[in-house]
Amino acid sequence: MNKLCAKVFASLMGVFICIAPVQADRLKDMADIAGVRSNQLIGYGLVVGLDGTGDQTSQAGFTLQSFKTMLSQFGIQVPAGMSVQLKNVAAVAIQAELPAFAKPGQSIDITVSSIGNAKSLRGGSLLLTPLRGADSEIYAMSQGNLVVGGLGVNGNDGSRISINIPSAGRIPNGATVERMVKNPFGEGDSIVFNLKRSDFTTARRLADVINEFIGSQTARPLDATSIRVSAPRDPSQRVMYVSVLENLEVQPAEEVAKVIVNSRTGTIVIGRHVSLSPAAITHGSLTVTIAENPKVSQPNPLSQGETIVVPDSEISVAQQDSKMFLFEPGASLSDLVSAVNRVGASPGDLMAILEALKQAGALRADLVVI
16 A cells, blocks of 8 residues: 555646646545544633632632642641631633644643632633543643633622623633644554535545545445545655545535524525425415594583593404415425515515425425524
């Protein structure tokens, strides 16, 4: 395989440049490499330096416990029974995402969120905190000054104005990677591409494009998502190999026939291949209007009567003529929309018509209501 790849590399780039641009997607936009993924990290720490907006120790005792534990690491013991007010300290959770191939010494961004009753983290600094993975191992160390986009202001009368979320912030490059996560990219004699949108046709087309470009039997579709591609074992050659493959263009398969209806906004999205079976539809509306016109009844002079209000209701009924339209076999949704527009139906009426067609089995598409 290595000899084959060494021979192919000499002509890969030249052939690749000659590929004519088509209406297609690049492989890197359609699929991910199996095993090449990010990993989530989490930690627990303390933010200090707040302007009286930290945790109230009477309601967040774990903050005081964490504070005492931190001081004990520096040889400072808080006397038993001593009342400690920590309005400038807040207990926080730290989250980060460790990218694939991140090396020790590199920096990553972190998000810091209050887990107590701190009002704001603005102006605070995160103390040195380890970040652990799902295996409880430490993969990064975090520390730094928070950038808080929210704002919270309290008045003496209890009024409060809050903009965004002041109890959460970020520290750009706030963590340093201490350990690399092993991935299977350089293992074996093949790599697997996983499609972001599963489709048998797209998987077959992707394998065909790779086989046509590299050589027969280089790529083999495993299912609707995965395509296994033979690859060199040498790491440097594998990087060059993937660099070329991920820029190949593939025409993805068209989406299944689908109609998406947003019941809250009345928005309707219709797929290209949606069609109708033979169906007849009638549309009409009945409008009932009730108008109240109360009248004042005056008594006759010297009759010692009382002025009273006499109700007077007017009820009117307006009914539009029902119009029916017939669809021949294979009619598309554009035909339905045109017919509905001709009879003056609203988007709400179209939603009701689509649901009725689905119940009748005349709508040849998936109807998704969100």
